[in-house]
Amino acid sequence: xxxGLDDTRSTAIYRRAVSLLxxxxxxxxxxxxxxxxxxxxxxxxxxAEIVDVDGNSFVDFVCSWGPLILGHAHPQVxxxxxxxxxxxxxxGAPTEAEVDLAEEVxxxxxxxxxxxxxxxxxxxxxxxxxxxxxxxxxxxxxxxxGAYHGHVDGLLAEAGSGLATAGIPSSPGVTxxxxxxxxxxxxxxxxxxxxxCALHEFAAILVEPIPANMGLVPPQSSFLESLxxxxxxxGALLVFDEVISGFRVSAGGAQELYxxxxxxxxxxxILGGGLPAAAFGGxxxxxxxxxxxxxxxxxxxxxxxxxAVAAGRATLALLDDEAYLRLxxxxxxLAAALREAAGSCxxxxxxxxxxxxxxxxxxxxxxYEAAKAADGEAHAAWCRALxxxxxxxxxxxxxxxxxxxRLSRPRVREPLLIPTxxxxxxxxxxxxxxxxxxxxxxxxxxxRTLPFWLAIGSTLPGWKGWPRSAIxxxxxx
Numbered sequence: 001x002x003x004g005l006d007d008t009r010s011t012a013i014y015r016r017a018v019s020l021l022x023x024x025x026x027x028x029x030x031x032x033x034x035x036x037x038x039x040x041x042x043x044x045x046x047x048a049e050i051v052d053v054d055g056n057s058f059v060d061f062v063c064s065w066g067p068l069i070l071g072h073a074h075p076q077v078x079x080x081x082x083x084x085x086x087x088x089x090x091x092g093a094p095t096e097a098e099v100d101l102a103e104e105v106x107x108x109x110x111x112x113x114x115x116x117x118x119x120x121x122x123x124x125x126x127x128x129x130x131x132x133x134x135x136x137x138x139x140x141x142x143x144x145x146g147a148y149h150g151h152v153d154g155l156l157a158e159a160g161s162g163l164a165t166a167g168i169p170s171s172p173g174v175t176x177x178x179x180x181x182x183x184x185x186x187x188x189x190x191x192x193x194x195x196x197c198a199l200h201e202f203a204a205i206l207v208e209p210i211p212a213n214m215g216l217v218p219p220q221s222s223f224l225e226s227l228x229x230x231x232x233x234x235g236a237l238l239v240f241d242e243v244i245s246g247f248r249v250s251a252g253g254a255q256e257l258y259x260x261x262x263x264x265x266x267x268x269x270i271l272g273g274g275l276p277a278a279a280f281g282g283x284x285x286x287x288x289x290x291x292x293x294x295x296x297x298x299x300x301x302x303x304x305x306x307x308a309v310a311a312g313r314a315t316l317a318l319l320d321d322e323a324y325l326r327l328x329x330x331x332x333x334l335a336a337a338l339r340e341a342a343g344s345c346x347x348x349x350x351x352x353x354x355x356x357x358x359x360x361x362x363x364x365x366x367x368y369e370a371a372k373a374a375d376g377e378a379h380a381a382w383c384r385a386l387x388x389x390x391x392x393x394x395x396x397x398x399x400x401x402x403x404x405x406r407l408s409r410p411r412v413r414e415p416l417l418i419p420t421x422x423x424x425x426x427x428x429x430x431x432x433x434x435x436x437x438x439x440x441x442x443x444x445x446x447x448r449t450l451p452f453w454l455a456i457g458s459t460l461p462g463w464k465g466w467p468r469s470a471i472x473x474x475x476x477x
Contacts, residue, residue, distance in 0.1 A: 005388060009053040010041045032395040035380040040387070045072030048404060050392060058392035063402045065394075066244050066269035069327075069354065070315055071404040077273050080314035084306050091306065098304040101313050105271070105281065108252045108316075111261045115281030116290055117304040121243040121268035122150025124278040125206075127298045128264050129154070132204035132237045134296045135286055142196055142205045142236070144187040146214030146368025146398075149206060149241050149266070153178040187211060187367045188219060190226045202236035204264075209254035210245045212400035214371040216350045216357035224260040231263070237286075243268035243278065244400070247316065248354045250324055257353075270319075273311030276302070328353035331403050348374075356401040358382070371398065 017024035025031045025039060032039045040052045048071050050060045070077060106112050118124045133139055149155045157179035158170040169179040183200055185192040209224055211217045231238040240262035246253040247270040255261055268278035289296045335351045338358060346362040359365045360375035379397045386393050394401060
């Protein structure tokens with residue numbers, strides 16, 4: 001489906017892909033089904049922009065779902081990868097660079113005295129859970145509705161029929177037994193956590209301290225502090241999944257930003273600088289329960305891969321205090337431009353440093369149920385309009401926008417403002433048109449609203465008359 005873009009080559013590649021890859025992609029959200037179009041196939045990226053196989057350029061707000069905080073093909077990261085590749089891509093043996101990277105991570109995260117590297121966030125989550133169960137001698141986990149911690153069987157669970165009950169599978173192939181060990185409660189609800197802790201002895205309370213997989217829904221005041229207290233009283237380990245927030249919202253992640261220290265931390269994305277890498281870490285007493293020191297088994301062929309370690313070290317070397325101040329400021333500038341566009345229209349724009357979500361909702365979004373109640377159709381229309389104007393947003397209401405450092409406000413302000421207005425106004429306009437059209441007054445409705453749409457059109461760069469974009473097709477059919 002084309003939406004104002006020349007996507008001829010992407011369409012052709014997609015037709016080939018669907019016969020070889022499930023849904024034509026290697027990860028579901030890339031299919032763009034949530035915004036009502038087929039995927040665009042990307043050819044290259046540089047700095048803040050990506051270019052698809054048809055030559056369309058986009059300002060990129062996905063950034064490979066988080067790793068590329070420095071933008072695409074940063075010269076220092078590319079150089080580090082190339083220099084390491086000349087020396088060898090993998091050895092299946094220890095390297096000094098792994099030790100150097102671990103020293104940098106422990107410097108930034110005081111709660112981490114030792115760490116173990118893996119190749120993906122899912123693998124790190126799975127390993128951290130195994131360690132938590134071994135350390136506590138317990139099986140049950142507490143997680144939050146809408147949180148995502150990788151496609152681990154026991155974490156692909158959804159809430160049962162009552163508060164603090166055992167989970168049920170949320171995906172075919174997940175056994176009842178795997179899901180039953182997971183208890184799901186609403187995010188930002190300390191009473192629900194208290195009730196669950198009163199009923200169960202948990203191995204771990206597993207939490208994204210800044211959830212970004214239901215859209216961005218930050219913790220309310222003192223909520224993370226309450227989780228620390230609940231974990232201590234219950235005897236559970238508090239496990240922070242900072243795969244997204246780690247090295248993004250601050251040098252020491254959400255735990256530094258909010259001042260709450262977990263027992264175990266899961267890291268990924270930025271840690272590998274754009275190559276596959278993740279890790280989990282905690283106190284020496286916990287981590288030395290892992291083999292070969294302890295009896296908790298965990299291993300991986302490409303764990304600590306030299307190329308990923310090189311990319312990660314090069315990335316972290318550029319993320320100093322000034323970089324985080326700049327990232328926070330540019331995130332707020334972007335949010336301010338969007339709020340200006342929305343005016344009094346019902347949208348909620350939520351930010352943390354380097355993260356943002358626009359919810360098409362009248363009330364603030366505080367949990368997964370509120371996120372699900374947002375207007376998905378309006379969000380999808382907005383995303384398609386952004387793509388048509390050279391902005392590449394996350395193609396799902398439930399994924400956060402991920403900012404990089406190599407982006408300025410003037411570069412994106414204009415392309416963002418117009419589609420925001422169009423998407424929001426179109427929803428209101430369409431409701432009125434549907435009412436009027438049923439009574440045979442289409443011409444009157446169009447006449448009365450034409451000045452508004454002409455005013456919007458006249459603000460589009462390169463405006464040469466009415467209309468030029470697929471955005472306007474509903475008004476011509």
